[in-house]
Amino acid sequence: MTVPGPGSPDAGPDETTFDVVVVGAGLAGNAAALTAAEAGATVCLLEKGEAYGGTSVKAGGGLVFAGTDLQDEAGVRDDAEGLRTAIMDAGRGRSDPDTVEAYLDHQLDTYRWMSERGVAFDYFPDLVPRRLNRLHGTAPGHATEVLHRCSLAHPGVRYRVRTRGKRLVRGADGVVGGIVVESDGTEAVLTARRGVVLASGGFVRSDDLVATFAPEWLLTTRMGGTANTGDGLRMAWALGAAVADMAYVEASFGASIPNFPDVADTPGVEPTLLYPNSQGAVVVNREARRFADETLPYKELSAICVQQPDGIAFMVFDAAVMDRSLPTPSPADFSTALADGRLVEADTLEGLAEKVGLSPDALVSTIRRYNGHVDAGNDPDFGRPVDGSPASGGGRIDTGPFYAYPCRCGLTTTYCGLRVDRSLRVVDVFGEPIEGLFAAGEVVGGFHGAGYYSGTGLGKAAVFGRGAGLAAAERRPRTTS
Numbered sequence: 001m002t003v004p005g006p007g008s009p010d011a012g013p014d015e016t017t018f019d020v021v022v023v024g025a026g027l028a029g030n031a032a033a034l035t036a037a038e039a040g041a042t043v044c045l046l047e048k049g050e051a052y053g054g055t056s057v058k059a060g061g062g063l064v065f066a067g068t069d070l071q072d073e074a075g076v077r078d079d080a081e082g083l084r085t086a087i088m089d090a091g092r093g094r095s096d097p098d099t100v101e102a103y104l105d106h107q108l109d110t111y112r113w114m115s116e117r118g119v120a121f122d123y124f125p126d127l128v129p130r131r132l133n134r135l136h137g138t139a140p141g142h143a144t145e146v147l148h149r150c151s152l153a154h155p156g157v158r159y160r161v162r163t164r165g166k167r168l169v170r171g172a173d174g175v176v177g178g179i180v181v182e183s184d185g186t187e188a189v190l191t192a193r194r195g196v197v198l199a200s201g202g203f204v205r206s207d208d209l210v211a212t213f214a215p216e217w218l219l220t221t222r223m224g225g226t227a228n229t230g231d232g233l234r235m236a237w238a239l240g241a242a243v244a245d246m247a248y249v250e251a252s253f254g255a256s257i258p259n260f261p262d263v264a265d266t267p268g269v270e271p272t273l274l275y276p277n278s279q280g281a282v283v284v285n286r287e288a289r290r291f292a293d294e295t296l297p298y299k300e301l302s303a304i305c306v307q308q309p310d311g312i313a314f315m316v317f318d319a320a321v322m323d324r325s326l327p328t329p330s331p332a333d334f335s336t337a338l339a340d341g342r343l344v345e346a347d348t349l350e351g352l353a354e355k356v357g358l359s360p361d362a363l364v365s366t367i368r369r370y371n372g373h374v375d376a377g378n379d380p381d382f383g384r385p386v387d388g389s390p391a392s393g394g395g396r397i398d399t400g401p402f403y404a405y406p407c408r409c410g411l412t413t414t415y416c417g418l419r420v421d422r423s424l425r426v427v428d429v430f431g432e433p434i435e436g437l438f439a440a441g442e443v444v445g446g447f448h449g450a451g452y453y454s455g456t457g458l459g460k461a462a463v464f465g466r467g468a469g470l471a472a473a474e475r476r477p478r479t480t481s
Ligand SMILES: Cc1cc2nc3c(=O)[nH]c(=O)nc-3n(C[C@H](O)[C@H](O)[C@H](O)COP(=O)(O)OP(=O)(O)OC[C@H]3O[C@@H](n4cnc5c(N)ncnc54)[C@H](O)[C@@H]3O)c2cc1C
Pocket: 023, 024, 025, 026, 027, 028, 029, 046, 047, 048, 049, 051, 052, 053, 054, 055, 056, 057, 058, 059, 060, 061, 062, 063, 064, 163, 164, 165, 166, 199, 200, 201, 202, 223, 224, 225, 226, 227, 228, 229, 230, 231, 232, 272, 273, 411, 412, 413, 440, 441, 442, 443, 454, 455, 456, 457, 458, 459, 461
């Protein structure tokens, strides 16, 4: 990952008045800053961390769009109507319709806009079974890097790294007109004539917010941006902002434990997500017992995995599954996982069990029983669709070498957050827009409802970033007579 540096038009300390201030330089913030600048606004893009990127540069890279040229070329007929239904279904009907409409308003335009600026999309193989493929893949970090480079190159954008947005400044008229920032221990006030866009991500790194809203996930591996401590949420709360979906934080199944049997997070080693279960692996707990239909969505598997002893699982598979490895950025890149030590390999199932501390007898018995289900074409234990074909997601596991992937639940994103209207203005607890305050990306709640539609995390960052950047740039301050 190249971090644009020396060429960046770092704002001088005396430059304090802008049309738009964007808080956070992940995908949402960069999309917002660039869009606002292209619409003619002067923009200050703030980043609290040491470098741009946040969670966005750690992500797999699939974004959800509907009705694209790539889908057309693949013969997939899709449109905004279908996407609306899919998002609402995934959210079990709890998504806020206006927030979903905001996505539909901007999604296709955002896809084209990103492509025109150099983001290379690929038609990603969708590993979530039984759904229409809307995943448009990008190499990890690529989309954010491209938009960041474009932002830095735009004469209207000033970028301030290691600068934290601390408090919003609201005038006597109730309009947000600026922000207090802190850099190297010094505070300053930036004026935002048209608005502030909060794009500061979620709160995966805040133990107090996780303990408040999602205590069941306190003991997960934290995978999002290291500076994502819910600052934007707190700043807007202080102005009476409404929140949404706080009860629906979910973790993802399949986070690596790189130094297993040492289960502690290793500083400097980024856990990753891997899904051999989507290609035929069986999932067992520390007692070497299966505990679910392995083809369930990874959020549902996560909720079951966290109930297992120590919250740990092992995906167990064989050479036939290894042969289905797909290249990075797919989360089915088993070859790379083997090369970098995330997989354990052995010639026999017994040897594999010994290496990861499972009972060899129990593992052999579990796999023998599972193979029997495959032969019978029916899994009476958990209802996994098994007819022996790779397409069904479950063939026999009987061809060495054998592999185990020790894993647990990872908290990648917090999904919930600030309530917005269709124009991405933050609304207060009475449903009134807080004038001059916009939000984009993970800090926005109400979109996912009670369940996540995979690929809308990055999607929501790019699409809402573009929408909020445009809305802020176009806002005209009230005139007083
Ligand atoms: C391992 C992993 C894989 C994923 N894979 C996918 C995927 O394939 N598809 C998908 O759709 N989603 C995926 N996601 C989720 C997705 O990455 C996030 O939903 C998305 O990146 C959020 O983007 P954002 O711009 O809102 O936040 P971020 O990218 O986190 O950016 C927020 C930025 O704000 C900065 N910041 C925070 N507070 C302040 C402050 N006070 N002042 C200034 N700056 C501040 C942070 O440092 C950060 O740089 C994945 C997540 C993880 C962890």
